[in-house]
Amino acid sequence: MKYVPDATADRQFESDNTVDRVGVDGLLSELDEYAVEQALQLKEKTEGEHEVIALCVGPEKAVDAARKALQMGADRAVHVVDDAIAGSDYVATSLVLAKAIEKIGTCDLVVCGMASTDASGSVVPAMLAERLNLPQVTLASVVEAQGDQVRIKRDNEGSTEVIGATLPIVLSVTDQTGEARYPSFKGIMAAKKKPLETLSLSDLGIEADQVGLAVAWSQVEETTERPPRTAGEIVTDEDGSGAVALAEFLASKKFI
Amino acid sequence: MSEVLVVIDHAEGEVKKPTYELLTIARRLGEPSAVFFGSADKADAVAEKVKKYGAEKVYVIDDADVEGYLVAPKAEAMQQLAEKAGGEGGLAAILFPSSFEGKEVAARLAIKIESGLITDAVDVQEGPVTTQSVFAGSYTVTAKVTKGTPIITVKPNSAAPEETEGAAAVEAFTPTISDGAKTAQIIASQPRQSTGRPDLTEAAIVVSGGRGTGGNFEPIENFADSLGAAVGASRAAVDSGWMPHAFQVGQTGKTVSPQLYVANGISGAIQHRAGMQTSKTIVAVNKDDEAPIFELVDFGVVGDLHTVLPAATEEITKRKG
Numbered sequence A: 001m002k003y004v005p006d007a008t009a010d011r012q013f014e015s016d017n018t019v020d021r022v023g024v025d026g027l028l029s030e031l032d033e034y035a036v037e038q039a040l041q042l043k044e045k046t047e048g049e050h051e052v053i054a055l056c057v058g059p060e061k062a063v064d065a066a067r068k069a070l071q072m073g074a075d076r077a078v079h080v081v082d083d084a085i086a087g088s089d090y091v092a093t094s095l096v097l098a099k100a101i102e103k104i105g106t107c108d109l110v111v112c113g114m115a116s117t118d119a120s121g122s123v124v125p126a127m128l129a130e131r132l133n134l135p136q137v138t139l140a141s142v143v144e145a146q147g148d149q150v151r152i153k154r155d156n157e158g159s160t161e162v163i164g165a166t167l168p169i170v171l172s173v174t175d176q177t178g179e180a181r182y183p184s185f186k187g188i189m190a191a192k193k194k195p196l197e198t199l200s201l202s203d204l205g206i207e208a209d210q211v212g213l214a215v216a217w218s219q220v221e222e223t224t225e226r227p228p229r230t231a232g233e234i235v236t237d238e239d240g241s242g243a244v245a246l247a248e249f250l251a252s253k254k255f256i
Numbered sequence B: 001m002s003e004v005l006v007v008i009d010h011a012e013g014e015v016k017k018p019t020y021e022l023l024t025i026a027r028r029l030g031e032p033s034a035v036f037f038g039s040a041d042k043a044d045a046v047a048e049k050v051k052k053y054g055a056e057k058v059y060v061i062d063d064a065d066v067e068g069y070l071v072a073p074k075a076e077a078m079q080q081l082a083e084k085a086g087g088e089g090g091l092a093a094i095l096f097p098s099s100f101e102g103k104e105v106a107a108r109l110a111i112k113i114e115s116g117l118i119t120d121a122v123d124v125q126e127g128p129v130t131t132q133s134v135f136a137g138s139y140t141v142t143a144k145v146t147k148g149t150p151i152i153t154v155k156p157n158s159a160a161p162e163e164t165e166g167a168a169a170v171e172a173f174t175p176t177i178s179d180g181a182k183t184a185q186i187i188a189s190q191p192r193q194s195t196g197r198p199d200l201t202e203a204a205i206v207v208s209g210g211r212g213t214g215g216n217f218e219p220i221e222n223f224a225d226s227l228g229a230a231v232g233a234s235r236a237a238v239d240s241g242w243m244p245h246a247f248q249v250g251q252t253g254k255t256v257s258p259q260l261y262v263a264n265g266i267s268g269a270i271q272h273r274a275g276m277q278t279s280k281t282i283v284a285v286n287k288d289d290e291a292p293i294f295e296l297v298d299f300g301v302v303g304d305l306h307t308v309l310p311a312a313t314e315e316i317t318k319r320k321g
């Protein structure tokens, strides 16, 4: 799960071209709520044989993302926090996540959101699968599991597909999997008593120089705020005048 | 000049326009070699196509080796090809279309060959230096890969395809695929029915409808057809079951960057904007003059789409004569 700056706020960059994660309020990436939801639903279907562990990597405040997952119903949470991680790219992030999953122990299923709402790269699940040497089954819109068999439905670029795989796998789910639950008052109270473990890089056996901005395999050189669009022409339709003005505009731009 | 690998975007051997854009971009970085994942009997026809956009070589990786599985086998194949291609000097870059599949193969490859990855580039210049549009289009970012072979995924409409003759020498490449890579299996695949309209992500004009259509997409479709446009939808329209998910524009749908985007009965939520804000010209029809979409438009009509669009369609048809 990722802790991200609120998309409805004015998101910005720091002077070192990393994302400003302090000046803008953060929250659990909305698309990761669907991942938490799926994990909870799959657990509920296996009648408590499994445990849902929420994992996030990020600054101190990212613990809020872990808390939200606990409130939704996750059994425990792990938050990897270390100053050296700041500015990490996809590659380093996937390394930290993979090491944390190995440390947690055997996982039958790693569920991710389809993308984060800030970078929207959609590549961390694939990198994680590569590092854990597991199959990746991504962009699920429907998930069904029975024993160690998983079947998912998804919309691919030009087709609708059914994918079958045997656990363990890395799964990513879309917002088509169904609304994520809101934490109930009971859930919020219960979350306070649930275990929330904090891990540092050394707990994971990662050297500080394997992660962070300085060693990122790709680096942002410049960030420029896009000039606001200059106010366009707006007409009010009266007796068909809107349609004529619209056609006129399209013709002036050579679209007709 | 060093070799640049360009992974061909195609459906059953029908090469898609983003491939030509990628080849055009690749020529700024080195000598383009196209990589065709597909049936060997379609290879010559594909080579004919990419030859016109300067592909010097065409590596053919026959489907049979990778077909029927999700991306892991393709990533293994790309790793083996990347190690072999390029010769002494290595590869200048590896370019993928910025589809989900393209991005996922690129992601696994980046870890395998210890190379940096940049996704969703909207421009790539010598260096290579990439440009990306982030935070729903509110920032432009330039970036560079600092380790290994730059792996870059490029969005459609990032370059105007330029024709130039290449040698397009066809070379079969047979990777060794591990059993481990063949564990996520495609059990069934149902191609989407063609609407006869342009493909949403590649179209020069996109006309979208939202909740304001009230479920009647006919005015949207007729208007789109008068302009030769693709049809899109907001999530509200998709969630209501009025349009299939494949038509959704936005954060969790398709990202489009056409010459012209027309939003009808769409309020302009941040998640919708994330998928269309980089369109060159934006037009909206909405009956609420305070709809946030009007902040983005080059031209807006405050009015009921059910009357404005049919009249505009008629006007356009008349003008076309």
Ligand SMILES: Cc1cc2nc3c(=O)[nH]c(=O)nc-3n(C[C@H](O)[C@H](O)[C@H](O)COP(=O)(O)OP(=O)(O)OC[C@H]3O[C@@H](n4cnc5c(N)ncnc54)[C@H](O)[C@@H]3O)c2cc1C
Pocket (backbone or CB within 6 Å): A030, A031, A175, B209, B210, B211, B212, B213, B233, B234, B235, B236, B237, B248, B249, B250, B251, B252, B253, B254, B264, B265, B266, B267, B268, B269, B270, B271, B272, B275, B285, B286, B287, B288, B291, B303, B304, B305, B306
């Ligand atoms: C995690 C997440 C992901 C999301 N991903 C996406 C995404 O990919 N794409 C997306 O679109 N949304 C997405 N959304 C949803 C988004 O927040 C909005 O809810 C959605 O875009 C609203 O769709 P709309 O504009 O069609 O509907 P509304 O916001 O209800 O707007 C309807 C508009 O139609 C106008 N209208 C009504 N009747 C007429 C008429 N007769 N003529 C003209 N105008 C009329 C109204 O004035 C109004 O402005 C996502 C949300 C979340 C939380």
